Amino acid sequence: MDRREFLKKCVVYGTAAVGATLLRPVERIFATPSDTVVDLVAVMGGKPAELFDAGIAALGGMRAFVKPGQTVAIKPNISWSAPPERGATTNPELIRRIVEHCREAGAKRVYVFDNTISSWQACYRETGAEAAAKAAGAQMAPAHSTSYFHKAVVPGAKVLKEALVHELILEADVLINVPILKHHSSTRMTAALKNLMGVVWDRQFYHYSGLSQCIAEFPLLRKPTLNVIDAYTVMTSGGPQGSSYRAALELRKMQILSVDIVAADAAAARVLGHAPEDIQYIPIASDLRLGRKDLSNLKVQRITL
Amino acid sequence: MVKTTSSKDKTGVEIRKRAGQFFGHKSPLLLIRQILGLVVLFSFLYGFLGWGAFSKSLAIYLPRTQIGPFLLRILDVGIGIAAFLIVLLILGSTVFLGRWYCAFLCPLGTTQQITSPRRIVRGGRLFQNPVLDGLIRYGVVGLVAILVIGKSFAGWGGTTVVLDLLDPYGLFGRILRDMIFPLLVFLNWLLFQVSRLFDLFIPLFPYNPDLPVFFATALLGGTWIVASRKRGRLYCGSLCPVGTFLGLCGRISLYRIQIATNKCSRCGICVNTCPVGALNRESSGEVRFEAERCVLCMNCIDACPEEAIRYGRKPRASCATSTDAVPFTPNPSRREFLGKVARISTGLVAYLSLTAIGGVVTYGLAPGRFLLKKRALNPSFRPNRPSTPPGSLGIDRFTSLCISCHLCVSHCPTGVLSPSLLEYGIKGLFQPVMDYQRGFCEYECSRCGEVCPTGAILPRSVEEKKTVQIGRVKFEQERCVVVTQGTICGACAEVCPTHAVGMVPYRNGLDIPATDNALCVGCGSCEHACPVPQKAIFVEGLAVHGKAEVRKPLHTLPKEPEKKEFPF
Numbered sequence: 001m002d003r004r005e006f007l008k009k010c011v012v013y014g015t016a017a018v019g020a021t022l023l024r025p026v027e028r029i030f031a032t033p034s035d036t037v038v039d040l041v042a043v044m045g046g047k048p049a050e051l052f053d054a055g056i057a058a059l060g061g062m063r064a065f066v067k068p069g070q071t072v073a074i075k076p077n078i079s080w081s082a083p084p085e086r087g088a089t090t091n092p093e094l095i096r097r098i099v100e101h102c103r104e105a106g107a108k109r110v111y112v113f114d115n116t117i118s119s120w121q122a123c124y125r126e127t128g129a130e131a132a133a134k135a136a137g138a139q140m141a142p143a144h145s146t147s148y149f150h151k152a153v154v155p156g157a158k159v160l161k162e163a164l165v166h167e168l169i170l171e172a173d174v175l176i177n178v179p180i181l182k183h184h185s186s187t188r189m190t191a192a193l194k195n196l197m198g199v200v201w202d203r204q205f206y207h208y209s210g211l212s213q214c215i216a217e218f219p220l221l222r223k224p225t226l227n228v229i230d231a232y233t234v235m236t237s238g239g240p241q242g243s244s245y246r247a248a249l250e251l252r253k254m255q256i257l258s259v260d261i262v263a264a265d266a267a268a269a270r271v272l273g274h275a276p277e278d279i280q281y282i283p284i285a286s287d288l289r290l291g292r293k294d295l296s297n298l299k300v301q302r303i304t305l
Numbered sequence: 306m307v308k309t310t311s312s313k314d315k316t317g318v319e320i321r322k323r324a325g326q327f328f329g330h331k332s333p334l335l336l337i338r339q340i341l342g343l344v345v346l347f348s349f350l351y352g353f354l355g356w357g358a359f360s361k362s363l364a365i366y367l368p369r370t371q372i373g374p375f376l377l378r379i380l381d382v383g384i385g386i387a388a389f390l391i392v393l394l395i396l397g398s399t400v401f402l403g404r405w406y407c408a409f410l411c412p413l414g415t416t417q418q419i420t421s422p423r424r425i426v427r428g429g430r431l432f433q434n435p436v437l438d439g440l441i442r443y444g445v446v447g448l449v450a451i452l453v454i455g456k457s458f459a460g461w462g463g464t465t466v467v468l469d470l471l472d473p474y475g476l477f478g479r480i481l482r483d484m485i486f487p488l489l490v491f492l493n494w495l496l497f498q499v500s501r502l503f504d505l506f507i508p509l510f511p512y513n514p515d516l517p518v519f520f521a522t523a524l525l526g527g528t529w530i531v532a533s534r535k536r537g538r539l540y541c542g543s544l545c546p547v548g549t550f551l552g553l554c555g556r557i558s559l560y561r562i563q564i565a566t567n568k569c570s571r572c573g574i575c576v577n578t579c580p581v582g583a584l585n586r587e588s589s590g591e592v593r594f595e596a597e598r599c600v601l602c603m604n605c606i607d608a609c610p611e612e613a614i615r616y617g618r619k620p621r622a623s624c625a626t627s628t629d630a631v632p633f634t635p636n637p638s639r640r641e642f643l644g645k646v647a648r649i650s651t652g653l654v655a656y657l658s659l660t661a662i663g664g665v666v667t668y669g670l671a672p673g674r675f676l677l678k679k680r681a682l683n684p685s686f687r688p689n690r691p692s693t694p695p696g697s698l699g700i701d702r703f704t705s706l707c708i709s710c711h712l713c714v715s716h717c718p719t720g721v722l723s724p725s726l727l728e729y730g731i732k733g734l735f736q737p738v739m740d741y742q743r744g745f746c747e748y749e750c751s752r753c754g755e756v757c758p759t760g761a762i763l764p765r766s767v768e769e770k771k772t773v774q775i776g777r778v779k780f781e782q783e784r785c786v787v788v789t790q791g792t793i794c795g796a797c798a799e800v801c802p803t804h805a806v807g808m809v810p811y812r813n814g815l816d817i818p819a820t821d822n823a824l825c826v827g828c829g830s831c832e833h834a835c836p837v838p839q840k841a842i843f844v845e846g847l848a849v850h851g852k853a854e855v856r857k858p859l860h861t862l863p864k865e866p867e868k869k870e871f872p873f
Contacts, residue, residue, distance in 0.1 A: 042871055081749055117800060119718040119747055120511075126749075145509040147497065185808045185816075186795030207796040208786060208836035243748065244804030244824075245856030252868065270873040280793065295873050302871050 039298040040258040040267060046305040048232050049097035051255035054303050055228070056101060059257055065226050066174050068106030073172035074098060074138065077179045077195050078114045078129045080241055081122035087233040087249045088242040090180045092128030094230050098176060099136035110138035111168055114198045120144040141168055149201040156288070157217040159209050164201035169222055177224035177261065181231040181268045183239035186211060189279050190240055191268035192227040192261045193219070212280035219261055219290045227264040229256040231271050262291025263298055270295070334616055335603040338408050342415040349412040353481050353715045354489070361756070364712055368758035370395070370410055372547045373472035376453060377465065377706050382760030399554040403561050407541055407548055407600035413477035414541055417533040418602055421580045429542030429582030429598070439648045442549045445471060449546045466732045469709050473545050476526045478710030479735060483522040483724055487514060511720060513743050518724045521735070537580030542598055552597040560618050561596045562605065568613035575605040575614060691728040692739040692827055692846035695746065695773040696754035696763040699849035700729065706761035709735040713753035713762060719744035721829065722753055739775065741829030741844060748802035748828060774851035776827030776844035778805055778820045784841035787817045797831035797842045803853070806831050806842065818842060826853045
């Protein structure tokens with residue numbers, strides 16, 4: 001954890017603690033200080049929206065992440081024109097609940113976007129993301145043309161030195177990364193780190209120059225404020241698209257929330273039955289000090305509904 | 306009293322114009338023509354470039370009224386009773402009413418009518434010489450007939466190349482999609498840039514610029530629009546095969562433009578008003594009317610200062626002198642007879658020579674044989690044979706039925722269907738081709754077949770279309786990133802919708818693509834995604850489409866989670 005990260009966390013948890021004192025008796029807060037300092041929250045056993053309600057409460061509520069008047073960018077994985085049942089895209093009920101929490105926390109504007117792989121309008125529509133986001137008061141931001149992307153330098157990167165990045169990544173005050181956990185034919189797993197590949201324009205550069213390295217380096221540009229991994233319906237093979245005969249699904253009814261993108265992915269790898277080290281980009285990201293992959297040393301809160 | 310205004314036009318002819326009672330027009334027919342023409346034109350515009358279910362419905366039904374697509378459709382696919390009756394009605398009514406189709410139903414005709422000036426000198430005729438004029442017009446129609454109808458006989462490959470290039474509907478579609486649309490995209494982009502200043506999101510039209518196609522369309526189609534600024538409906542009067550064909554029916558039409566010779570002051574204003582050159586001045590100064598050329602735009606009725614022109618029933622010969630409308634009756638002379646003989650014989654020569662050219666075009670420049678390919682100019686990798694859209698059954702069938710209206714190109718959601726230049730050889734100029742550099746064929750879509758008006762792309766349900774193999778995947782391992790760079794990739798396997806491309810263990814813990822052509826539909830997702838400039842994985846088009854196996858996912862979703870423990 002670098003100094004900046006530390007200060008950031010101080011601010012986040014400090015605000016959360018102050019916010020909490022307004023609601024609860026002060027004694028209880030100080031009586032159990034470890035309750036509020038959680039590195040990772042894993043929730044199990046409910047509908048996606050219920051899981052998020054429980055998970056975000058354990059992290060101190062959305063007000064810990066979103067201040068009144070801020071703009072929020074939500075990046076789900078809606079890259080395929082597929083219905084939610086296929087398990088290829090982020091559950092729309094989860095997107096809706098996150099937007100609602102952001103609005104309640106006083107966000108000025110909430111955007112939902114993805115640089116999709118299938119045709120963008122079909123993806124926005126068929127995944128249910130558009131309907132869910134609009135119903136909750138968010139705006140679907142387009143990301144299908146290079147005009148929405150701007151060149152940005154990735155500080156400290158060896159391979160992904162610069163990238164054409166979606167403007168919301170550069171401009172939004174808060175970035176909430178909402179991937180779905182799936183098997184992936186290239187990287188074996190896709191979750192929080194891999195999901196950020198959908199905010200750059202030139203994905204072919206990643207593939208050509210070293211996929212794992214580029215995926216791991218991107219958060220050097222910007223780390224998400226919060227990562228929410230949707231592991232409700234988990235595709236265990238035939239991913240990431242899930243349209244072929246190899247696709248297999250498991251209903252895990254789970255959700256992983258963390259500020260630490262590497263820790264979130266390490267936990268997600270365990271859900272798919274991998275060691276975090278088996279997924280190439282997780283150790284690389286950990287070495288770049290983007291987060292911690294050693295779950296045993298983290299404060300993990302497990303909630304079963 | 307009717308008010309009369311007087312002014313002079315560019316040619317110095319005095320124009321005396323009386324204010325009409327129908328929004329400034331003397332004839333209600335002109336007003337009806339203007340309104341209906343615009344309604345049809347804008348319906349076409351929305352059908353091509355609009356969005357949503359309404360645009361789709363317009364795109365499906367509107368082009369069915371067009372003669373060119375009808376001709377191709379009836380030859381191969383056959384048509385429904387409704388469409389047959391509609392076209393029968395169009396042709397039948399032309400015998401009675403004249404070429405009203407050209408003024409009301411033809412979008413290219415209406416476009417040129419709008420761009421035509423009020424006064425035209427030598428309008429509507431490419432060649433003033435009647436022999437040359439007839440030669441070109443009937444030559445085109447004859448060539449279309451021979452090449453298109455002849456293709457049903459004697460094992461001819463057949464070609465639509467002439468119809469493909471000259472059919473007004475196809476020409477209109479290409480001008481719209483390849484010329485006007487890029488300009489609209491530019492406007493949209495400007496608007497987008499302005500909207501950003503106000504923190505708004507105006508969605509950008511997805512479009513990949515294709516300059517060679519833009520310029521070729523501007524040259525071969527846009528010329529007529531530009532020319533119409535000076536010479537009126539030059540294309541309709543001189544080259545349009547549909548117009549000439551309808552003119553043959555319109556020649557004997559019962560209702561037509563009538564000039565009352567007793568009222569006519571021989572001022573010649575109507576001659577300079579007619580956009581198709583149907584009104585010509587005889588050496589005697591009298592105005593001669595050719596019903597064959599007339600497109601019923603009704604402009605002459607409005608322009609005539611003497612109100613000597615009207616649209617009405619042709620009088621019988623017996624009462625020709627008793628009415629105020631005296632039709633022009635040609636005086637058959639020896640000279641005219643010789644002219645006729647000359648016209649017929651030159652027409653025959655034209656048929657034969659143009660047929661020979663058609664034969665050369667058909668057989669000499671088949672796909673693959675033409676060297677100057679657009680693809681050869683592109684440094685990136687291209688396979689040997691292009692793919693045609695699913696539902697077209699194969700290259701030969703597709704290229705012999707497509708009219709290049711680019712309606713499918715306009716509706717393709719990923720942009721994979723794009724105008725070709727020489728991928729199919731000259732005989733398939735502009736016909737759409739699957740360009741996997743631009744996109745991939747969306748697995749859950751079959752829009753191109755739904756909208757195709759000629760039946761070149763047959764309609765297929767999405768489920769049917771998933772079984773069609775338009776090409777086969779080919780993997781060249783030595784170019785693959787996994788081999789050359791030693792890093793993980795699998796961009797191709799990730800996007801493959803059928804798992805025809807999957808990953809198998811390679812070495813050093815890496816996985817490498819493996820292909821299964823039994824499952825491949827030829828969508829080109831893999832080729833589009835492959836990060837290597839000289840594509841390591843690509844689709845070879847099939848000359849005749851095959852069948853792809855469909856394997857459904859076997860799993861059923863468990864109701865409750867099997868694992869109730871946190872794995873960490």
